[in-house]
Amino acid sequence: MAIRNIRTLGDEILTKHAKEVTQMTPKLKELIGDMFDTMYEANGCGLAAPQVGIRKRLVVIDCGDEPYVLINPEILETDGEQTGQEGCLSVPGKVGIVTRPNYAKVKALDENMNEYIIEGTELLARCLCHEIDHLNGIMYVDKVEGQLMDTEEENED
Ligand code: ZN
Numbered sequence: 005m006a007i008r009n010i011r012t013l014g015d016e017i018l019t020k021h022a023k024e025v026t027q028m029t030p031k032l033k034e035l036i037g038d039m040f041d042t043m044y045e046a047n048g049c050g051l052a053a054p055q056v057g058i059r060k061r062l063v064v065i066d067c068g069d070e071p072y073v074l075i076n077p078e079i080l081e082t083d084g085e086q087t088g089q090e091g092c093l094s095v096p097g098k099v100g101i102v103t104r105p106n107y108a109k110v111k112a113l114d115e116n117m118n119e120y121i122i123e124g125t126e127l128l129a130r131c132l133c134h135e136i137d138h139l140n141g142i143m144y145v146d147k148v149e150g151q152l153m154d155t156e157e158e159n160e161d
Contacts, residue, residue: 010046011056011057036064044066073115077112
């Protein structure tokens with residue numbers, strides 16, 4: 005397990021379409037562990053592989069209820085709307101207002117390559133949409149309403 009370097013806005017990899025994962029490998033398992041470590045260390049609730057320089061369709065999420073690994077995630081359904089503040093570990097110290105669906109239903113593979121369905125509302129729905137956007141080279145700053153703002157408080161570490 006290790007903390008990986010998080011790529012920031014302006015890094016070309018963040019604008020690229022990530023590639024499907026075809027099989028689980030020891031290297032990929034290690035990457036998943038590292039992504040959780042990196043996300044928790046940075047006090048984030050989601051991290052996509054391109055953010056640590058890996059062009060694969062892989063996301064980790066933990067919005068406080070339980071940790072999720074999403075491989076090749078696909079949005080099946082969305083509903084409603086929420087407008088609120090959003091940040092990204094690749095845009096440190098900044099937040100912006102983004103409108104997202106208030107509900108999202110996503111199909112993905114877990115770390116054992118078994119298909120499952122994850123449904124989320126509010127923060128989890130926002131996080132699912134934000135992270136899946138990363139796999140398509142889309143950053144929240146492309147969707148922000150108004151200006152980016154500085155975060156009010158710095159992270160503890
Ligand atoms: Zn992000």
